[in-house]
Amino acid sequence: MAVGKVEILKRWPPILSLALIIILGFIIYSNSLSGEFVWDDKVLIRDNMYIRSFRHLGNVFTAGIGQGAGIEANSYRPLQMVSYMLGYAFWRLDVRGYHLLNILLHICVAVSIYWLIFILYRDKLLSFFTSILFVAHPIHTGAVTYISGGADPLAAVFMIICLIFYIRQSRLGGLINYSAAIICFILALSARENSLILPVLLLLYHYAFRKKVNTKLFLSLVTIAAAYILLRITVLKNMLPHIDASGHFLQRIPGVFVAITNYLRLLVIPANLHMEYGNRVFSVTDLKVITGVFLVVFFLTVAIRQRRNSLVFFPIMWFFITLVPVSNLYPLNAYMAEHWLYLPSVGFFLIAARVIKGARNKSLIVIISVAIVAFYSFMTIKQNNYWNDPVTLYQRTLKYAPASGRVYNNLGIAWRESKEYNKAIVAFSKAIKCNPQDAYTYNNLGLVYSDMGEKKRALSFYRKAVDIDSSYAQGFYNLGNIYTSEGAYQKAIDAYRKAIEINPYAAKVYCNLGTVYTYIGRNNEAADMLEKAIRINPYDADAYYNLGSVYAYKNEDSQAIKAYKKAIKNNPNYAEAYNNLAVVYLRQKNFKRAIQNYGKAKELGITNSILEESLKIY
Numbered sequence: 001m002a003v004g005k006v007e008i009l010k011r012w013p014p015i016l017s018l019a020l021i022i023i024l025g026f027i028i029y030s031n032s033l034s035g036e037f038v039w040d041d042k043v044l045i046r047d048n049m050y051i052r053s054f055r056h057l058g059n060v061f062t063a064g065i066g067q068g069a070g071i072e073a074n075s076y077r078p079l080q081m082v083s084y085m086l087g088y089a090f091w092r093l094d095v096r097g098y099h100l101l102n103i104l105l106h107i108c109v110a111v112s113i114y115w116l117i118f119i120l121y122r123d124k125l126l127s128f129f130t131s132i133l134f135v136a137h138p139i140h141t142g143a144v145t146y147i148s149g150g151a152d153p154l155a156a157v158f159m160i161i162c163l164i165f166y167i168r169q170s171r172l173g174g175l176i177n178y179s180a181a182i183i184c185f186i187l188a189l190s191a192r193e194n195s196l197i198l199p200v201l202l203l204l205y206h207y208a209f210r211k212k213v214n215t216k217l218f219l220s221l222v223t224i225a226a227a228y229i230l231l232r233i234t235v236l237k238n239m240l241p242h243i244d245a246s247g248h249f250l251q252r253i254p255g256v257f258v259a260i261t262n263y264l265r266l267l268v269i270p271a272n273l274h275m276e277y278g279n280r281v282f283s284v285t286d287l288k289v290i291t292g293v294f295l296v297v298f299f300l301t302v303a304i305r306q307r308r309n310s311l312v313f314f315p316i317m318w319f320f321i322t323l324v325p326v327s328n329l330y331p332l333n334a335y336m337a338e339h340w341l342y343l344p345s346v347g348f349f350l351i352a353a354r355v356i357k358g359a360r361n362k363s364l365i366v367i368i369s370v371a372i373v374a375f376y377s378f379m380t381i382k383q384n385n386y387w388n389d390p391v392t393l394y395q396r397t398l399k400y401a402p403a404s405g406r407v408y409n410n411l412g413i414a415w416r417e418s419k420e421y422n423k424a425i426v427a428f429s430k431a432i433k434c435n436p437q438d439a440y441t442y443n444n445l446g447l448v449y450s451d452m453g454e455k456k457r458a459l460s461f462y463r464k465a466v467d468i469d470s471s472y473a474q475g476f477y478n479l480g481n482i483y484t485s486e487g488a489y490q491k492a493i494d495a496y497r498k499a500i501e502i503n504p505y506a507a508k509v510y511c512n513l514g515t516v517y518t519y520i521g522r523n524n525e526a527a528d529m530l531e532k533a534i535r536i537n538p539y540d541a542d543a544y545y546n547l548g549s550v551y552a553y554k555n556e557d558s559q560a561i562k563a564y565k566k567a568i569k570n571n572p573n574y575a576e577a578y579n580n581l582a583v584v585y586l587r588q589k590n591f592k593r594a595i596q597n598y599g600k601a602k603e604l605g606i607t608n609s610i611l612e613e614s615l616k617i618y
Contacts, residue, residue, distance in 0.1 A: 014118070017128040018111055025107040025135045028377045028384075032103070032145040033096045035388040039275070039410060040148040043069045044084065046093060049507045051084040052537045059505065060085070062236070070473045070503040076236055079190035080151045092539075098147045105153035106144045110135040112160040113346055119167055120209065121311070129353030129369060134346060136376040138270045141383040142339035146275075152342040155192035158184045159201075159343070166202060166221075170214040178217055185221050189228050194325035194343070196225055204321060208307075208314040247281040249329065254282040256327045257292025259336035263323075264295060266338065267348050270379050275393075276401035277334045296320070311354050319347030390414035405434030409441050416448050424448045439469035446478060455482055473502040477509050484516055492516050507537035515546050518553070526550050541571035548577070552584055560584050575604035583611060591618040 037046050043066045050056040050068030059068065060081040066073030068081075083101065091097030110131045117127040134140075143152035162184035169177035188195035199222050206213050266273065282289055299316050306312035326332065326340035356369050386393050394411035401407055412427035428445040431438065446461030459482045465475035480495035496513040499506060514529030527550045533543040548563030564581040567574050578601035585594035595615055598608065 014114070014124060014127075017124065017131075018114060021110050021114065021128075021131050021135050022107050024132065024373070024377065025103065025110060028136060028380045029099075029103045029106070029144060031381055032141075032384040032387060033099045035095065035099060035145060035384070036390055037095055037147065038387065038390045038393055039146065040066075041098075041146075042413075043071050043073070044081070044148050045088075045098060048081075048084070049505055049537045051081060051088045052539050054085060054089075055535065055538075056505075057082070057085070067503070068505060070477075070499075070506045072471075075151075076193070076232065077151050077191055079187055080154055080192070083150070083154065095147070098150075099145070102144050102147060102150045102153065105150060105157060106140065107135065109153045109157045109160065112157055112164065116160050116164050117350065119164060120205075120314070123357075125357050125365075126350075126353050129356055130346070130349045132369070132373055133349040133352055133376065136373050136380060137267070137345065137349070138273060138376060138379040138383045139266055139338055139341050139345060141273065141380060141387065142275060142337070143342045145384050145387040146339070149339045151192045152339050155188050155195050156343050158188035158191060159195055159198050160346075162188060162198060162221075163201060163205065166214065166217060167205065169217055170211065178220075181217060182220060182224070185224055189224070194322075196228065197322060197325050199225055200321055201318065204314065204317050208310045208317070251281050252328050252331070252335070254284050254286065254289045255280060255335035256329065257290075257296065258282050258286065258288040259292070259327070260295055260323070261288045261292040262336060263341055263344070264348075267341070267345060270376070272400065273338060273383055274397045274400045275338070276397050276404045276407050277336045278401060278404060279328075279332075279334055282335075312351075315347035315350035315354075317347075318350070319344045322347070391418070403434055405431040405438060405441065408434060409438070409444060412441075412444055412448075416444070416451065419451075421448050421452050437468055439465040439472045439475060442468065443472065443475050443478060450478070450482065455485060458482060471502050473499045473506060473509075476502070477506065477512075480509070480512060480516075484512065484519075489516050489520050505536055507533045507540055507543065509533075510536065511540060511543040511546060514543075514550070518546065518550055523550050523554055539570050541567045541574055541577070544570065545574065545577050545580075548580060552580060557584050557588055573604055575601045575606040578604065579606045579608055579611070582608075582615075586611065586614060591615070594618075 045051065047070075048066070048068035050059050050063070056068065061078045064073040065075050065077050065081055084098070087097050087101055113134055114127045114131040117130050118124065121127070143149040162181050165177045165181040165184060168174075169181060185195070185198060188198065199218070202218060202221070203213075205211065262277075300320070303313045303316040322344040323340075326337070328335050352372075356365060356372075359365055359368065386396055391411065391414045394407050394414060397407050398404065398411070408427050408431035412424045412431060415421070415424035415427055425445065425448055428441055428448065431441045432445070435441065442461045442465040446458040446465065448458075449455075449461065450458035459479070462475050462479045462482065466472055466479065469475070476495045476499035480492045480499065483489070483492035483495060493513065493516055496509050496516070499509045500513070503509075510529045510533035514526040514533065517523070517526035517529060527547060530543050530547040530550065533540055534547065537543070544563045544567035548560045548567060551557075551560035551563060561581065561584055564577045564584070567577040568581070571577070578597045582594045582596075582598035582601060585591075585597060595618060598611055598615060601608070602612075
């Protein structure tokens with residue numbers, strides 16, 4: 001009877017296995033759809049002007065991922081930003097759309113893993129177990145539930161598909177397989193930098209499975225990798241990572257072994273998952289360092305001794321090879337991160353699938369696999385709940401990283417957005433204690449005091465921010481806002497100009513600068529600034545509204561009407577735009593439309609006694 005169950009599984013058509021993988025993926029991540037923007041999501045999506053219009057496609061391919069939000073970010077991932085562009089075109093800032101995209105990517109990776117394992121081993125059960133473990137494991141919440149982590153599945157899907165087409169081209173030939181491998185590798189490199197490791201994985205495939213190197217295609221892929229490296233160190237050299245890592249190269253090496261110890265523990269027992277491990281230096285006598293060294297030596301020894309057994313050698317070497325780009329040997333922003341396990345974990349799950357499938361008591365195959373997948377699924381659903389609320393996420397993270405200024409900073413932002421200003425001040429103050437030279441935190445503290453109406457205190461923190469970092473555009477922008485509110489228009493202009501000099505693609509700065517120009521009667525310059533803001537962000541209702549006001553002041557009514565309508569199109573509840581549109585229509589003696597628009601403005605809470613009196617007789 002037990003053997004019969006296994007035979008039934010073996011006779012299952014792949015479509016049923018894939019259907020189970022897809023359904024499970026949607027079920028366990030469905031509760032992530034209600035999650036908010038957290039961590040870098042605000043920089044990469046919510047506040048990023050580049051994703052608002054395909055006019056910025058050129059900027060996306062020539063700038064770091066954070067530049068559209070005025071943040072220096074050395075990661076060059078244009079495909080990730082294009083995916084956000086497409087997302088914004090369809091669902092604007094509805095967070096559910098971006099979560100859904102990550103879920104779909106994760107499921108696509110799991111399906112491509114099934115395809116790859118089947119091509120390599122011709123074993124449907126092995127493919128199924130590997131993929132189902134991969135799709136369910138909670139270690140991947142940092143790459144799936146966290147929207148900005150989507151670069152990992154985006155790169156992984158194209159890397160794996162590239163490998164599949166490489167194998168197909170090696171076995172079957174064909175221009176389609178050749179072209180598909182080339183295109184997928186280019187897309188993988190455009191998604192994440194660690195895709196450069198793919199040529200090494202191809203060599204691993206050839207060695208593990210005793211296959212002759214596909215010289216032409218392999219050299220083509222190596223050439224692409226070389227061209228990418230050359231591009232990064234020449235044309236895009238300003239985006240080369242220059243992270244201030246803790247310790248020099250030799251001091252970072254012990255952390256590699258600590259990370260491996262932690263990674264293997266998390267893959268087996270995924271407890272205490274969190275986002276902040278920090279950039280720490282470890283002593284060579286640390287127990288986790290010693291354990292990590294033992295584990296590396298043990299597994300590499302097993303792999304070498306079993307090098308003719310592709311089901312042992314290939315997954316072990318896959319795990320260690322794909323960890324190399326994220327091992328912090330080249331300085332990164334942490335000694336480890338859970339989402340860096342996204343691609344390496346495939347090797348671990350392949351070994352786990354082999355162990356499950358090879359159980360002597362065949363009835364255990366179904367029981368063990370169901371139990372493990374159920375446990376992983378429960379843990380993933382639970383982990384998603386932490387991600388759904390920013391305050392909960394950051395407070396929980398602080399339990400594991402109590403000295404992280406970055407987490408306190410994020411907690412402060414969450415409290416500020418909830419209008420819990422006193423709590424935000426406490427969080428930002430703790431962030432400053434952790435890192436007294438962080439301009440970003442001083443700026444955030446200034447924002448809190450500005451929200452509370454304490455302009456002088458806000459001004460002092462903004463000044464502190466730009467004193468620490470003279471290239472901090474957001475600090476100058478906020479200085480400009482304070483000066484504007486105080487009527488110090490020339491100081492405001494100077495601050496906004498400085499912000500634009502640092503970041504010429506900050507739409508809000510142009511918008512506010514245009515507003516200041518209207519206050520001092522420089523309407524032509526105001527119109528110019530506002531039109532620049534609109535070119536950068538064609539969905540900025542405020543920019544259209546202010547531009548409409550400039551045109552109305554200049555008695556250019558048709559242009560004013562057009563601008564006000566654009567403002568309303570982008571924000572259907574823009575009461576002030578309806579009111580001003582009514583004023584312009586009244587001036588044109590278009591009384592019907594004037595009445596309609598004023599009625600809408602009044603419905604939205606704006607009353608204008610003079611305008612209402614003028615419209616009464618009509």
